[in-house]
Amino acid sequence: MIDRKMRKNEKEGVMQRENERIIYHLMHFDEKDKEWSERPYLLLEDMAIVFDILDLDDRSIQRIDHKKANKEQWSDQFLWESAKKNTKQFLPAKFEPVYKDFRGHTEDRPVFMVSNKIQRYGAAVICYEDFLDDISRKYNKSLYLLPTSIHEMLLLFDDGEDQEEDLLHILEKSDQQLSKEEFLSENIYYYDKYMGELISLF
Known part of the structure; x- marks a missing residue:
């Protein structure tokens, strides 16, 4: 019972850290690339704003795709609002x-x-x-x-x-x-x- 509770708390802690480390970066947008059917993005002229999770080393990133966003119930609006705050904070x-x-x-x-x-x-x-x-x-x-x-x-x-x-x-x-x-x-x-x-x- 105690072990199960500890594992649950550890999992929630990881999820919380991921929520707080959602960032964005810019990529070239080519509508022919199948990648754009796989991940959330916003358009900025001919560039795409895409979302990632910044690793604890503050250098490496993990891509957020639709599968990840749906699993965590992260809407496009949530991703954008979180990334706006976090990217500027972690990567001034x-x-x-x-x-x-x-x-x-x-x-x-x-x-x-x-x-x-x-x-x-x-x-x-x-x-x-x-x-x-x-x-x-x-x-x-x-x-x-x-x-x-x-x-x-x-x-x-x-x-x-x-x-x-x-x-x-x-x-x-x-x-x-x-x-x-x-x-x-x-x-x-x-x-x-x-x-x-x-x-x-x-």
Whole structure:
């Protein structure tokens, strides 16, 4: 009787930890891929927000599919609300200049990397509440975002110069070095400081 009660408590403890460690990350969305029939997701332009359980090492993830969500009775709304809170808490955003010899980087036009503290699945920080808005307001600039992988994005300020073709070339070159699992998007995104919206340019 005691052993049975202890096992029940252990199981409930594991489930509680899983509830509290639901996070999200971004993936490339291809509607032809059968994966999208197997797991809950939300669309963000041509990217998908997918849900995972962050392991206790704060680095590894376990995919949440429909089977897992149904077993635990996790609705799409529950997954999204939980992940919004947990992802920002466990994987805080990182925003820093990239190295000086990066193409497109000048003293007058710096290039920044946005990711999370572990630089894994870090492109999702653009979904953090107020993250892009805070950067845009601080520098009083609209933003270009280059999704160089699922792990990070490059960020440049819109200085009023026509640079979209140059940025697209940088992104294409970066995409050539990625595995299928790390590829996120071939599009450039633009955060408009006036409208507070993220849109795809291509």
